[in-house]
Amino acid sequence: MGLFTKIRKKLTGASSASAQNQNYLKPDPLHPTLQENIQKIKETLGNSTDLMIRKIQIGKNRKYRIGIFYIDGLVDNKTIQKDIMKSLLTEILGTEVEEKISRDPLPLLKESILSVGSLKDIGDYGTFFSSLLSGETVLLVDGCEQGLALSTVGGEQRAITEPVTQTVVRGPQNAFTENIHTNVSLVRRIIKDPNLWMETRTIGRVTQTKVSVMYLKGIADEKVVEEVRQRLDHIDIDGILESGYIEELIQDNTYSPFPTVYNSERPDVIASELLEGRIAILVDGTPFVLVVPAIFVQFFQSAEDYYQRADFGLIRILRYVALALALLGPSFYVAITTFHQEMLPTTLLISLAAQREGVPFPAFIEALIMETTFELLREAGVRMPRPVGQAVSIVGALVIGQAAVEAGLVSAAMVIVVSVTAIANFTFPSFNIGISIRLLRFGLMFIAASFGLFGITVGLIAIVLHLCSLKSFGVPYLSPMAPFILSDQKDAIIRLPRWALFTRSKTTHPRNLVRQQPPQKAKPKPPKGEGS
Structure with a gap:
């Protein structure tokens, strides 16, 4: 208990120090004097060079001073020049307007002078810095305890491009950005x-x-x-x-x-x-x-499944076949060649025995070497520059695989099994589910080398039980399979035609189940010819 108490005290102290370093987030009211506000802002930001402060004067005889604050690089300079600076420096004030600005200049700035589309009132330093560091321009008037935050978010940002991780042949070709x-x-x-x-x-x-x-x-x-x-x-x-x-x-x-x-x-x-x-x-x-x-089936659904014809959706079955290959391919090979040789045809068994004649490692070590090597090549291909990464992945797999077979470190059959497993792993539309399968594959290889097909069976039962225990925000992870929902099978393993998808999935408990109404009229038919 003493150790945990010390750790808790250290964490509490660190949190207090962090809170002290961020005291600018406290709702301390703004000072009515513009010069004191400027000094406070500079001290808080450490006289940062990207903090831009512009002082201007408006009103009769230019007696009202306004401070304009923004962070260079976070704002749209054209908006500041056109909708703020130009509006403030070219305003025409009459006697009636002069009386209004003498009483409270902020309403006049909002209603008659500034042409920015979006603005809000601020009254404390916490809101000031939050707005300033979010790309907004802040106006403070000398003698006022309130200010205005103007929407001028801009700066350089990445344009909308094609998706990188979820590409399709048919469908929209735009992707989200960092904004x-x-x-x-x-x-x-x-x-x-x-x-x-x-x-x-x-x-x-x-x-x-x-x-x-x-x-x-x-x-x-x-x-x-x-x-x-x-x-x-x-x-x-x-x-x-x-x-x-x-x-x-x-x-x-x-x-x-x-x-x-x-x-x-x-x-x-x-x-x-x-x-x-x-x-x-x-x-x-x-x-x-x-x-x-x-849910689990969601990670095996591609956007293109819904843009092509319904029969194209049968390719989704191929992804589940790839799931079985990626998860169990090396494990089955290790289990059969180690414990269950009688399951193989005699010709195939003799061929595999001839290939493994000069291999010094058992099947499990052989598979572990190849799987680890391929994972290294995959990781290197991702981390290296894109033009070089693809060449490293392809050339490395070919050269290392061929050299390993010729050197007698692995058998040719093992290279084929690992290659098919890797290709099957690339068919998943979601990248993170592929990582899960890769991790489980190594565990199943180990129990296959220890207990054979019995170990694989126990491992699969453990995986299914774990999947049945998972929930995502209260929704069973394996639905609509477990629990079985008959109406949701229309878009689970396969996808039925669009006209058959009348209702939404019940797994998410939607308040409105009806997706589309059934057609009221029969489908139009071509006109019959005169001779028919």
């Missing part, structure tokens, strides 16, 4: 419904990252929405740099190799998930949007 406002607009361009509600909160004591929750009112389950709110509000961390931070902090089960939060960089995928009654979580600074709740 949360752009991402929200991409979703709203698809769903033009006033029931698409969004809530935004700031998470991260230092980074002050904007996190938005989007859902369709009247379709999404209000209990799940409230659960998302509570989990986000309970996050207390110094910084959020990517949506993966949020994913780890809100997921149901931390100690599981399977992801229980779905993510996508495609606006059309997020729109379709919202229409299903799920909740999207957008994080500023990342192009990947989170979706909850998530």
Whole structure:
């Protein structure tokens, strides 16, 4: 107990020190004197060189001083020059206007002078710095204890490009960017419904990252929405740099190799998930949007399954076959060649025995060497520059595989098994489910080398039991298989034609189950010829 008490005291002290370093977030009121405000702001930001301060004077005889504050690189300079500076320096004041500005200049600035589209009042340093560091321009008037924050967010940012991780042949070719406002607009361009509600909160004591929750009112389950709110509000961390931070902090089960939060960089995928009654979580600074709740079959569904004909959706079955190959391929080879040679045809058994005649390692070590080598090549290909990475992956796999066979370290059959396993792993539309399968593959290889097919059977039972125990925001992870929901089988393993998808999936407990109404009239038929 003494050790944990000391650790707790150290953490408490560190938290206190962190809070002292961030005292600018406290709601201390602004000072009425402009010069004292400028001094306070400079001291807080450490006289940072990207802090821009411009003083101007307006009114009769230019007796009213205004301070303009913004961070260079976070704002749109054209907006500042055209809608703020030009408006303030070219205003014409009459006697009546002069009387208004003498009483309270802020309402006059908002209603008659400034032409910026969005602005808000600020009255404390916490709101001031939050607005300033978010790319807004702040106006402070000498003699006023209030200020104005003007929306001038801009600066250099990445343009909308094609998706990188979730490519399709047919379908929209745009992807999210690192700007949360752009991402929200991409979703709203698809769903033009006033029931698409969004809530935004700031998470991260230092980074002050904007996190938005989007859902369709009247379709999404209000209990799940409230659960998302509570989990986000309970996050207390110094910084959020990517949506993966949020994913780890809100997921149901931390100690599981399977992801229980779905993510996508495609606006059309997020729109379709919202229409299903799920909740999207957008994080500023990342192009990947989170979706909850998530189920297992969701990670094997591609956007193109819904853009092609229904028979194209049968390819989804191929992904489940690839799942079996990626998970069990090396394990079955190790188990059969080690314990169950009688299961092989005589000709194949003689061929494998001839190949392994000069191999000094057992099948498990052989598979472990090849799998580890391939994982190293895969990781090297991802981390190296893109033009070089592809060459390293292809050339490395060919050269190392051929050289290993010729050197007698591994058999040719093992190279084939590992290659097929790797190709099957690349067929998954979701990258994070592929990581889970790769991790489990090594565990199954170990128990296959120890107990043969019996060990593989026990391992599969353990995996299925674990999957049945998982939940994502109260939704069973294996639904609609376990529990079995007959009406949801129309879009699980296969996808039925569009005209048969009348209702939404019941797994997310949507408040409105009806997706489309059945056709009222029969399908049009071609006219009959005169001779018919």
